[in-house]
Amino acid sequence: xxxxxxxxxxxxxxxxxxxxxxxxxxxxxxxxxxxxxxxxxxxxxxxxxxxxxxxxxxxxxxxxxxxxxxxxxxxxxxxxxxxxxxxxxxxxxxxxxxxxxxxxxxxxxxxxxxxxxxxxxxxxxxxxxxxx
Amino acid sequence: xxxxxxxxxxxxxxxxxxxxxxxxxxxxxxxxxxxxxxxxxxxxxxxxxxxxxxxxxxxxxxxxxxxxxxxxxxxxxxxxxxxxxxxxxxxxxxxxxxxxxxxxxxxxxxxxxxxxxxxxxxxxxxxxxxxx
Numbered sequence: 001x002x003x004x005x006x007x008x009x010x011x012x013x014x015x016x017x018x019x020x021x022x023x024x025x026x027x028x029x030x031x032x033x034x035x036x037x038x039x040x041x042x043x044x045x046x047x048x049x050x051x052x053x054x055x056x057x058x059x060x061x062x063x064x065x066x067x068x069x070x071x072x073x074x075x076x077x078x079x080x081x082x083x084x085x086x087x088x089x090x091x092x093x094x095x096x097x098x099x100x101x102x103x104x105x106x107x108x109x110x111x112x113x114x115x116x117x118x119x120x121x122x123x124x125x126x127x128x129x130x131x132x
Numbered sequence: 133x134x135x136x137x138x139x140x141x142x143x144x145x146x147x148x149x150x151x152x153x154x155x156x157x158x159x160x161x162x163x164x165x166x167x168x169x170x171x172x173x174x175x176x177x178x179x180x181x182x183x184x185x186x187x188x189x190x191x192x193x194x195x196x197x198x199x200x201x202x203x204x205x206x207x208x209x210x211x212x213x214x215x216x217x218x219x220x221x222x223x224x225x226x227x228x229x230x231x232x233x234x235x236x237x238x239x240x241x242x243x244x245x246x247x248x249x250x251x252x253x254x255x256x257x258x259x260x261x262x263x264x
Contacts, residue, residue, distance in 0.1 A: 011190040013176035014243035022250060023192045027168055029253055030246040034166035036159055044145035058143040060155045078256030099252060106241040111146035113238055114162040118154060120231060121161055124210030 032077065037062060037070045039107040042096065045080060046104055049095040079103065164209065169194060169202045171239040174228065177212060178236055181227040211235065 010016075018026060032038055037059075044050065044058045055067055062070075071094055074080035079100035085091040096104070142148075150158055164170060169191075176182065176190045187199055194202075203226055206212035211232035217223040228236070 008185050008189045011176060011179050011182060011186050013179060013190045014172055014240060014247075015176070015191055018192060018247070020192070025254060026246050026250050027172075027193055029250045030168040030171060030243060033246060034168055034171055034242055036162040036166055039162060039166055040146055040159075044143060044147070047143050047145060050143060053140050054143050057140045058145045059147055060150060060152070061159055076257055076260060077253045099249065099256075102249070103245055106238060106245055108146060109238045110166055110242065111162060113235055114158050114165060115146075115150070117231065117234070118158050118161045121209045122157060124231075125208055128208060 029077075032073055033079075033103060033107070034110075035070070037066050038073065039110055041067070041070050041074065042079065042100060042103055042107045043111050045094060045096045045100065046108065049083075049093040051091065051093055055094065074100065161209075164205055165211075165235060165239070166242075167202070169198050170205065171242055173199070173202050173206065174211065174232060174235055174239050175243050177226060177228045177232065178240065181215070181225040183223065183225055187226065206232065 015023070033042075040059045040062070041055060044055060050058075052067070052071075055071075056062060056064065059067070071080065071082065074094075075082055077099075078097055081095050081097055083093050083095065085093070147155070165174075172191045172194070173187060176187060182190075184199070184203075187203075188194065188196065191199070203212065203214065206226075207214055209231075210229055213227050213229055215225050215227065217225070
């Protein structure tokens with residue numbers, strides 16, 4: 001097995017400098033920030049502080065469950081804050097932190113790529129379907 | 133309800149120009165390209181055509197099942213090709229298409245962000261844990 005393993009060419013890539021101890025957590029972070037709802041919530045928060053209802057309306061298809069969970073994750077990871085103002089009715093706003101803003105360009109690029117290329121991808125899938 | 137709805141401020145964001153008919157498929161595309169294994173496989177294929185074994189070794193933690201599935205998805209969507217060379221033993225190589233290459237910068241940015249910020253995120257989580 002050692003012989004087979006050593007015959008595999010070492011390939012550079014995004015993981016080539018990962019420390020073994022950190023790999024699990026880096027993958028976990030990547031899983032969270034690349035999640036489609038996280039991408040869309042962070043991207044929408046570019047506009048500044050937003051209320052929950054504003055986020056629901058700005059992101060078609062998001063369920064209240066997924067929005068709540070995504071906002072919890074963003075707060076846990078220090079990417080967004082939740083601020084409650086003691087008004088009647090109470091006002092709660094969500095806002096990106098500097099760490100969250102540092103992710104903004106990349107997630108907006110990813111969302112823009114999906115918008116720009118979804119029709120090409122659809123055509124690829126249709127072309128692969130063998131006619132009956 | 134119409135009154136409550138119309139009171140919600142319209143927020144610009146990545147979804148604000150999505151056509152209703154396309155929204156489902158755009159979210160589906162975003163789900164696929166933001167997936168951590170997709171990000172890492174596309175990012176690793178920057179190196180040029182690679183064999184399956186080279187990909188397995190370059191991406192710590194990926195299972196054969198997830199690598200196979202990810203490569204299938206990339207091929208279905210026109211992001212990567214699978215080429216089989218009739219040699220003994222048979223050689224199969226995976227390579228990004230121009231469409232796949234157009235995604236490269238963004239996924240490498242996302243992976244680099246995860247590497248650069250995972251320790252900060254870890255510290256945020258630890259700081260939120262209330263001591264017993």
